[in-house]
Amino acid sequence: MxxxxxxxxxxxxxxxxxxxxxxxxxxxxxxxxxxxxLIGGKYKSIILWRLINGTLRFNELSKVIPQATPKMLTQQLRELENDGLVNRVVYPVIPPKVEYSLSDFGKSIIPILDSMCTWGTRYLKDFECD
Structure with a gap:
């Protein structure tokens, strides 16, 4: 920025x-x-976290974020794309092939996501319900 x-x-x-x-x-x-x-939508941080390791297609994202409905996943991906955090590539094939990846700007948020993961891990460990 x-x-x-x-x-x-x-x-x-x-x-x-x-x-x-x-x-x-x-x-x-x-x-x-x-x-x-930018990252506070219901599934935005989770989408970004899943894209850290590379490109995923919509169905792959759906499988790793099963709680997100297709409509909600589409909405969150569009917002991330519009905000410049995610790249969307559409291939001119039938059936349609669409891939999502972190943009360079999106990659700049990785340290924040890593910190969130570390904090969340500690929180879950410290406040586990038996």
Missing amino acids: KQAEINRSHPAVHTEANENLNNKSSKYSCPIEATLD
Whole structure:
């Protein structure tokens, strides 16, 4: 995001993308709120976590996230794609083949997901119900 901030504040650079960044940054009261907006959907963090190891097709994601309905999984994937965290590649074959992977920007969230996993593991261990 530092690069985006540099570009946005540089007087010689004024693009529609930078205008969108200005609009988004004014929408949030703090960086945590912005982060949660990007990864805080019901299945977004789980989708990102599953894509860490590589590309998956929709049905593969459905199998590893069985609690997500196809409609909800589609919605969450679209939001992640629109926010630039996930790449979606459609191959012109029949039946349709669509693959999802982390974008470079999406890969930047891996340390956060790793920390969430570590914290969650400790939480589950410390607060297990017998």
